[in-house]
Amino acid sequence: MWxxxxxxxxxxxxxRAVALExxxxxxxxxxxxxxxxxxxAVIATAQSCGVPADAASRVLTLLAVAGILDDFPAQLHRSxxxxxxxxxxxxLATASLAYRDGDGGARTLARRRDAFVRVHxxxxxxxxxxxxxxxxxVGRVACSDPVPAEPxxxxxxxxxxxxxGEPRAEGAARAVKRAAPEAKTADFGAVPDLVILTSSYRSPxxxxxxxxxxxxxxxxxxxxxxxxxxxxxLPGRSACLRCLDLRKTDADPAWPKVLxxxxxxxxRPEACxxxxxxxxxxxxxxxxxxxxxxxxxxxAVNGTLEVVLPDWQWRRRTWPPHAACxxxxxxxxx
Numbered sequence: 547m548w549x550x551x552x553x554x555x556x557x558x559x560x561x562r563a564v565a566l567e568x569x570x571x572x573x574x575x576x577x578x579x580x581x582x583x584x585x586x587a588v589i590a591t592a593q594s595c596g597v598p599a600d601a602a603s604r605v606l607t608l609l610a611v612a613g614i615l616d617d618f619p620a621q622l623h624r625s626x627x628x629x630x631x632x633x634x635x636x637x638l639a640t641a642s643l644a645y646r647d648g649d650g651g652a653r654t655l656a657r658r659r660d661a662f663v664r665v666h667x668x669x670x671x672x673x674x675x676x677x678x679x680x681x682x683x684v685g686r687v688a689c690s691d692p693v694p695a696e697p698x699x700x701x702x703x704x705x706x707x708x709x710x711g712e713p714r715a716e717g718a719a720r721a722v723k724r725a726a727p728e729a730k731t732a733d734f735g736a737v738p739d740l741v742i743l744t745s746s747y748r749s750p751x752x753x754x755x756x757x758x759x760x761x762x763x764x765x766x767x768x769x770x771x772x773x774x775x776x777x778x779x780l781p782g783r784s785a786c787l788r789c790l791d792l793r794k795t796d797a798d799p800a801w802p803k804v805l806x807x808x809x810x811x812x813x814r815p816e817a818c819x820x821x822x823x824x825x826x827x828x829x830x831x832x833x834x835x836x837x838x839x840x841x842x843x844x845x846a847v848n849g850t851l852e853v854v855l856p857d858w859q860w861r862r863r864t865w866p867p868h869a870a871c872x873x874x875x876x877x878x879x880x
Contacts, residue, residue, distance in 0.1 A: 616650035667744030668718035673704035674827035688733035773826035776846035
């Protein structure tokens with residue numbers, strides 16, 4: 547957008563926008579930056595349009611200094627089919643703006659394509675998480691859930707009516723393929739980069755094994771009209787799920803008895819409306835991507851993100867490591 551005859555503004559929101567002064571006719575160079583040309587080709591094409599080479603070079607330098615020029619690796623650009631590149635273009639643009647990378651999101655895309663996430667539980671929340679991650683570019687997303695799909699498991703972006711009676715994991719794999727045909731859904735037994743545990747799959751044996759093996763894991767729960775995302779456990783470096791239970795026990799000595807019964811219970815129907823499930827899945831996916839992208843420490847580390855209906859407002863609760871837990875003992879630290 548032109549602010550005046552000599553000042554071009556790129557972006558609309560003041561938190562992202564940048565104003566460039568003194569461009570004049572050389573601003574035509576910007577229209578050539580569609581990813582199909584390298585620097586030399588841009589300058590050559592600009593010359594054919596009447597923009598001198600030195601003016602075109604100055605524009606490119608100005609854009610780079612302002613932090614708004616992306617240089618996406620040509621080899622990666624060529625390796626992506628047109629349809630995939632078009633589908634992931636919003637993801638790349640988002641990563642480029644949010645993380646201020648100068649590679650057009652290439653680093654973020656590479657991390658996501660190499661990542662393997664396993665989701666335990668493929669109901670309306672778990673299947674949605676898997677689908678969101680695959681659609682965002684995560685290369686392998688596998689679900690573990692042999693329970694037959696019921697009507698209450700169906701959700702937009704997740705299981706469909708045709709999945710009823712089939713194992714929920716199989717329906718989730720089909721949902722992933724619908725959203726991201728290139729994503730892999732087979733669980734070949736390798737250690738995942740991240741494990742996501744939905745409420746019905748937070749067994750003590752499973753979480754203890756993940757902690758022992760040093761596998762990062764994220765707890766997610768959506769029930770009782772409450773959505774909870776976290777904590778995101780980095781074994782040896784952050785509070786674990788037992789730390790959280792110990793702190794709850796400090797506040798309520800009966801908590802271990804309640805937890806033991808709840809772990810074995812099968813509540814039907816769960817009080818998890820479709821919008822609550824979608825919100826919880828979305829926030830869980832954001833924390834998973836924050837971990838995979840490795841730009842900032844996810845806020846779910848040593849904490850939980852919680853929404854309690856009917857106010858629909860997310861809040862963070864802090865859960866520091868518990869002194870009585872052995873998860874951060876010298877032998878367990880990385």
